[in-house]
Amino acid sequence: MNFDKPIDRRGTHSSKWDMMEKLFGVSPEDGLAMWTADSDYQTAPCVIEAARQAVERGVFGYTWEHPEYLNAVQWWMRARHGWEIDTDWVLTTQGLGNAVALSLHVWSEPGDHVVIFTPVYHEFAVKIGKTGRRVRECPLARDGDRYILDLDDAQSRLDGSETLLIFCSPQNPSGRVWTAEELRAVADFAERNDLTLVVDEIHHDLVYSGTTFVPFDLVCPEARPRTALLTAASKTFNIAGQRTGNMILPDPEMRNAMRKKLLSLDYKPGTLALEMITAAYSPDGADWADAQMVHLEGNRQILDAAINAIPGVKSMPLQSTYLAWIDFEGTGMEANEIAARIRDDARIAVSPGPAFGTGGELFQRINFATQRSNVEEAARRLTAAFADLQ
Numbered sequence: 001m002n003f004d005k006p007i008d009r010r011g012t013h014s015s016k017w018d019m020m021e022k023l024f025g026v027s028p029e030d031g032l033a034m035w036t037a038d039s040d041y042q043t044a045p046c047v048i049e050a051a052r053q054a055v056e057r058g059v060f061g062y063t064w065e066h067p068e069y070l071n072a073v074q075w076w077m078r079a080r081h082g083w084e085i086d087t088d089w090v091l092t093t094q095g096l097g098n099a100v101a102l103s104l105h106v107w108s109e110p111g112d113h114v115v116i117f118t119p120v121y122h123e124f125a126v127k128i129g130k131t132g133r134r135v136r137e138c139p140l141a142r143d144g145d146r147y148i149l150d151l152d153d154a155q156s157r158l159d160g161s162e163t164l165l166i167f168c169s170p171q172n173p174s175g176r177v178w179t180a181e182e183l184r185a186v187a188d189f190a191e192r193n194d195l196t197l198v199v200d201e202i203h204h205d206l207v208y209s210g211t212t213f214v215p216f217d218l219v220c221p222e223a224r225p226r227t228a229l230l231t232a233a234s235k236t237f238n239i240a241g242q243r244t245g246n247m248i249l250p251d252p253e254m255r256n257a258m259r260k261k262l263l264s265l266d267y268k269p270g271t272l273a274l275e276m277i278t279a280a281y282s283p284d285g286a287d288w289a290d291a292q293m294v295h296l297e298g299n300r301q302i303l304d305a306a307i308n309a310i311p312g313v314k315s316m317p318l319q320s321t322y323l324a325w326i327d328f329e330g331t332g333m334e335a336n337e338i339a340a341r342i343r344d345d346a347r348i349a350v351s352p353g354p355a356f357g358t359g360g361e362l363f364q365r366i367n368f369a370t371q372r373s374n375v376e377e378a379a380r381r382l383t384a385a386f387a388d389l390q
């Protein structure tokens, strides 16, 4: 488990590295790719071994969500999150972006409003728009250096045309891990407004010590008839390119509706993906995931120390995720200038805060799941790019 093993991803068809010049104008020759949420780590040895064995067999015929796969998912939720699921509840999708889009198609109609609490993972709004639904933004409130829900304010923004709520738990981009009380309040809000609830828990394994992730279903079982739970091994094990996630639907009616949609699209899971996830969701995978968090914690401290030393700049203390959410408001600079300094002076490709919706205007999101030397280099470059503020 060497998370500092140098890995040059340039020229490997990695979106993160090989698309960054086109998307951000930062050359991979001397730039650092710290935007989209995949890590630069080689995945767990048990996952590589499962893929290696499959490749050596060399036969890649059709597969299905077989019992070994479903049992591994069940084991992981129980062992890692204290959450008891029935294997019958699990459907697979082509990743969780796909699961969100499918949910919009199945549980809302064109023209409906869909509630999101912003700033939040920018693709929620993109998918709402692309499926012909409309975004109902409800901004998160600030309580010191963390976000909290303001459900009274959210309630005042609704006009009855909302049918669905997409909730991110843990929260991307702020890393907030919601408490049981907060999750129950979201369930009540959904019930009061008769909203289907899509709870995206993709980052649930990336939680730092001292904080415990609370699975939504564990504390809000009464919300099952309106809730879809989304989980995946993709972020945890850096296998997002295998395009496979789980939609966990305890309610039979919801499950039937989604299964019908998946059948109509002729969706089937990929052979390698299921082998890899089955191997990942194991005691060996769990040890690797724990070790990864220790490395991420070290990276986070280095990056945060450099960022917080820049006058007017503040990195939000993270409870989870490898995505630093950085507030530049105190610099007095415009969003364009902040972005230009990071792109042109520091030569780092990051995710621009404004894309995350209201509240993200003066933020930037930096992915620090990479080798330590890259994080140290990013810290040096950011310090230099804003040196005039000292």
Ligand SMILES: Cc1ncc(COP(=O)(O)O)c(C=O)c1O
Pocket: 037, 094, 095, 096, 097, 098, 121, 168, 172, 200, 202, 203, 232, 234, 240, 243, 244, 245
């Ligand atoms: C909250 C959240 N949901 C979904 C996704 C997309 O997941 P996938 O790659 O499985 O489509 C991401 C990726 O960053 C994410 O952060």
